[in-house]
Amino acid sequence: MRTWKWMFTAALLVSVSAAAQQVAESQPSAQPDAAAATPAASSPATADTTAPATAQTTDAVAAPSSPAASTPVASTPAASNPVASTSASAAEPQAAQAQAPASTAPAPTVSTLPQPTTMDQVVDRFIEREHALMKALGTRTPVVETYLQDLTADPQLGPVPSGDHYFLGRIDMGVSVDRKDYLKEQNTGMETRLLGGFHKLYKVQYEPTGFSWMVYADRTEFDRAHYEFHYIRREFLGDVRCLVFDVTPKKNSGRGRFLGRIWVEDQEYNIVRLNGTYAPAPRNSYFFHMDSWRLNLIPGYWVPSYIYSEEGDFSAGVKNKLAFKAQTRIWGYDLKKGDKDDELTQIRVDSVKDESPTAQDASPLQAEREWQQQAEDNVIERLTRAGLLAPEGDVDHILQTVVNNLEVTNNIDLPRPVRTRVLLTAPLETFSVGNTIVISRGLIDVLPDEASLAAVLSHELAHIVLGHNLGSKYAFNDRMLFSDDSTYSNLGFKHIPEEEAAADKKAIELLNNSPYAQKLDNVGLFLKSLQAHTTQLNALLTTHLGNPLAENGTLSRLSALSTKGPALDNNKLDQVAALPLGGRIKVNPWDDKAEMVKTAPVAITSARDKMPFEVTPFYPRLGRYGAATPSTTPATAANSNPGN
Ligand SMILES: [Zn+2]
Numbered sequence: 001m002r003t004w005k006w007m008f009t010a011a012l013l014v015s016v017s018a019a020a021q022q023v024a025e026s027q028p029s030a031q032p033d034a035a036a037a038t039p040a041a042s043s044p045a046t047a048d049t050t051a052p053a054t055a056q057t058t059d060a061v062a063a064p065s066s067p068a069a070s071t072p073v074a075s076t077p078a079a080s081n082p083v084a085s086t087s088a089s090a091a092e093p094q095a096a097q098a099q100a101p102a103s104t105a106p107a108p109t110v111s112t113l114p115q116p117t118t119m120d121q122v123v124d125r126f127i128e129r130e131h132a133l134m135k136a137l138g139t140r141t142p143v144v145e146t147y148l149q150d151l152t153a154d155p156q157l158g159p160v161p162s163g164d165h166y167f168l169g170r171i172d173m174g175v176s177v178d179r180k181d182y183l184k185e186q187n188t189g190m191e192t193r194l195l196g197g198f199h200k201l202y203k204v205q206y207e208p209t210g211f212s213w214m215v216y217a218d219r220t221e222f223d224r225a226h227y228e229f230h231y232i233r234r235e236f237l238g239d240v241r242c243l244v245f246d247v248t249p250k251k252n253s254g255r256g257r258f259l260g261r262i263w264v265e266d267q268e269y270n271i272v273r274l275n276g277t278y279a280p281a282p283r284n285s286y287f288f289h290m291d292s293w294r295l296n297l298i299p300g301y302w303v304p305s306y307i308y309s310e311e312g313d314f315s316a317g318v319k320n321k322l323a324f325k326a327q328t329r330i331w332g333y334d335l336k337k338g339d340k341d342d343e344l345t346q347i348r349v350d351s352v353k354d355e356s357p358t359a360q361d362a363s364p365l366q367a368e369r370e371w372q373q374q375a376e377d378n379v380i381e382r383l384t385r386a387g388l389l390a391p392e393g394d395v396d397h398i399l400q401t402v403v404n405n406l407e408v409t410n411n412i413d414l415p416r417p418v419r420t421r422v423l424l425t426a427p428l429e430t431f432s433v434g435n436t437i438v439i440s441r442g443l444i445d446v447l448p449d450e451a452s453l454a455a456v457l458s459h460e461l462a463h464i465v466l467g468h469n470l471g472s473k474y475a476f477n478d479r480m481l482f483s484d485d486s487t488y489s490n491l492g493f494k495h496i497p498e499e500e501a502a503a504d505k506k507a508i509e510l511l512n513n514s515p516y517a518q519k520l521d522n523v524g525l526f527l528k529s530l531q532a533h534t535t536q537l538n539a540l541l542t543t544h545l546g547n548p549l550a551e552n553g554t555l556s557r558l559s560a561l562s563t564k565g566p567a568l569d570n571n572k573l574d575q576v577a578a579l580p581l582g583g584r585i586k587v588n589p590w591d592d593k594a595e596m597v598k599t600a601p602v603a604i605t606s607a608r609d610k611m612p613f614e615v616t617p618f619y620p621r622l623g624r625y626g627a628a629t630p631s632t633t634p635a636t637a638a639n640s641n642p643g644n
Pocket of ligand 1: 547
């Protein structure tokens with residue numbers, strides 16, 4: 001039963017927002033300034049990992065354009081023997097076949113080697129563990145998302161986004177790296193993948209696969225024959241004690257080899273972090289710098305989860321050609337592949353009994369509602385299976401409390417309770433299907449306070465109250481039969497402009513009657529900040545399932561509220577109109593569960609600390625599987641405390 005009282009979720013949400021709004025002090029690496037972009041600035045705290053992402057200049061037209069060909073291996077002499085290395089890894093001892101308890105996780109492999117007593121033995125061990133990880137994840141096809149912001153220098157704010165790009169797909173973790181994109185434009189030829197800014201003499205091409213290539217240091221030849229390993233020191237990453245090694249390719253070992261630093265945990269000797277780049281680069285191509293993090297989400301393995309990439313030098317006298325920062329997130333490792341065998345093992349008869357209180361026939365209205373609920377259930381289940389929706393969890397309790405506040409104070413009593421779910425992707429969007437409101441992770445991240453959250457939810461609640469039900473066609477199950485990567489072309493929940501206008505009007509009415517009525521100034525500030533960023537952040541504002549918050553450079557959602565509140569003022573440090581991405585929601589890459597990030601407040605000390613809608617480096621607090629401390633903390637550098 002619904003609670004007939006409204007309440008602020010303040011205790012949780014406000015404290016989270018206070019923390020998320022504030023940027024780590026005295027952490028140069030957390031700031032997108034020029035210094036942080038240079039290799040020299042990488043303190044032990046800031047590792048760049050090994051990303052083989054490449055940017056190619058125009059004369060790189062001759063360079064490989066297919067995703068597979070964009071990997072460094074393919075373009076380098078080092079790749080001359082890929083078959084041999086592949087079969088070598090296949091010849092490794094089989095992993096134990098037993099299933100990990102209550103999970104489809106690969107069983108931990110038991111090393112046959114004794115505990116290492118010398119650094120040489122440690123090197124042998126982590127090389128072995130790296131190959132075991134590749135084998136364990138070889139059948140997985142997780143979701144991979146890269147959100148990239150091109151940077152330009154602003155005299156007051158430093159490097160700020162001037163444009164953005166968004167890539168979403170599934171990556172095949174097998175030996176031949178492949179990915180399928182969810183977004184149509186990446187499915188076609190090279191022309192449409194020529195993303196990025198045009199310059200007079202060159203254009204930059206981002207290869208989406210490149211950003212996820214860095215999940216491993218070297219997929220084919222990570223061994224002593226190709227690399228030198230130098231032990232540096234011991235260091236804690238979060239709760240995990242690590243051994244730190246510098247890794248350099250041997251002479252003549254080929255192009256596109258990993259060059260950088262790795263952190264190896266000191267119990268099973270798995271690599272938990274990689275930071276660096278690839279070298280040497282092929283002509284007319286760059287390898288990006290990357291910082292790649294893994295989480296101990298299943299026993300025995302550390303799973304690649306976050307990759308931060310950054311390029312650009314804004315110091316005086318530098319004629320910069322390429323400047324960007326990008327977050328790559330990987331999740332959905334445990335998604336079913338949808339094989340027939342898989343389906344058969346899933347068949348269970350849980351409850352076939354009709355639980356209706358009395359044996360009544362459905363009235364026409366009841367039948368209509370049943371029909372709509374069937375469509376709603378189909379869509380939610382399908383989106384979850386595609387790795388786009390988090391399973392119901394803690395974040396939904398917060399969202400439902402806010403919806404409840406709006407309902408109670410407006411005397412709304414719907415025949416079925418309103419449910420909420422978190423869309424796992426970054427672009428800012430909401431939509432509703434039946435009585436379920438869906439809101440994206442990226443949007444929850446950037447909202448500055450609970451009133452702003454209430455505002456975006458109120459628009460969807462208004463659709464539900466007004467009966468703007470979309471998607472009843474999805475009650476036909478044949479419409480759920482499509483491949484995961486074609487989800488966006490098979491599902492859509494965009495309303496016509498008249499319904500959008502009516503929902504906005506109703507939403508403002510709901511807000512005015514609610515406990516959030518006194519805080520609509522904050523909502524106005526958020527909308528102003530959104531309006532100010534519409535042209536630069538087109539990809540972030542391009543929705544894939546619902547109506548956009550802004551379109552063609554103009555705010556389209558709740559625009560009547562954008563006049564409320566004070567003017568935007570970067571110099572007012574206490575005015576935080578929108579947060580950086582990544583400050584609120586963390587997603588467990590193995591099972592897709594979403595949780596609120598727990599961070600300690602850090603003071604904003606300059607306008608550059610605000611970073612509205614921006615991506616920042618990742619700084620997850622590492623912990624071991626099963627330990628009390630959550631191991632999935634993907635706090636970004638913007639809200640981590642390096643002093644810990
Ligand atoms: Zn709408």
